[in-house]
Amino acid sequence: MATWFAQAFGIALAGLAGLAVSVAWSWNLLATATHPATTVPSVVATPTVTTVVSQSFLVDAAAPLGSPRLPPAPRLKSVAVAAAPLVDTRIPPAPPTAAQVWREVAPRLDQVWGVDTLATLQLLEPFVARFPDDPVAVDKLYAARIARADELAQSGDMSAGVSELLSAEQLLPQRGEAPALLHALTASSGPG
Secondary structure, eight states: OHHHHHHHHHHHHHTSOHHHHHHHHHHHHHHHHHOTTOOOOOOOOOTTOEEEOSSSOEEETTSOTTSOOOOOOOOOOOOOOOOOOOOOOSOOOOOOOHHHHHHHHHHHHHHHTTTOHHHHHHHHHHHHHHOTTOHHHHHHHHHHHHHHHHHHHHTTOHHHHHHHHHHHHHHOTTOSHHHHHHHHHHHHHSOO
């Protein structure tokens, strides 16, 4: 009875894909190992099928199942796989706009405006260098340069005052205050 069942089970499974052949072969080994006196008829599968039973060895499906010929176990080769570099897919934040930076500069500028001309220039010059088209900041820098030229002239440093007025004139050449003060400053310091 066990022989007939093993034969029928093996034949039915031999025609299926690789898993069926490996199950039929395993059953044959199990029946032989469990009942050493019982001879289980061999099952012949499709002659061209070779099935992987496990990672450690191959079974030739064309060999009779009662006496399988096992080829030497193939060596599994380890392959080094380089990990792909991590890519930051986040969108970088947009640079701040002139209005956003001005909101940070304006409170500090209010504290020094009219009190400390050098501090005013130190706040406005980098802002205008970064945002040269901001009309409010350019206008304030122009006024601060004129105020600084006046301070320098009052302290007797005429050349530094002239330099500030020339810078103001380059900043807003369409405005007339810097050229008028420059003319007045150079006329008063000239030979008398």
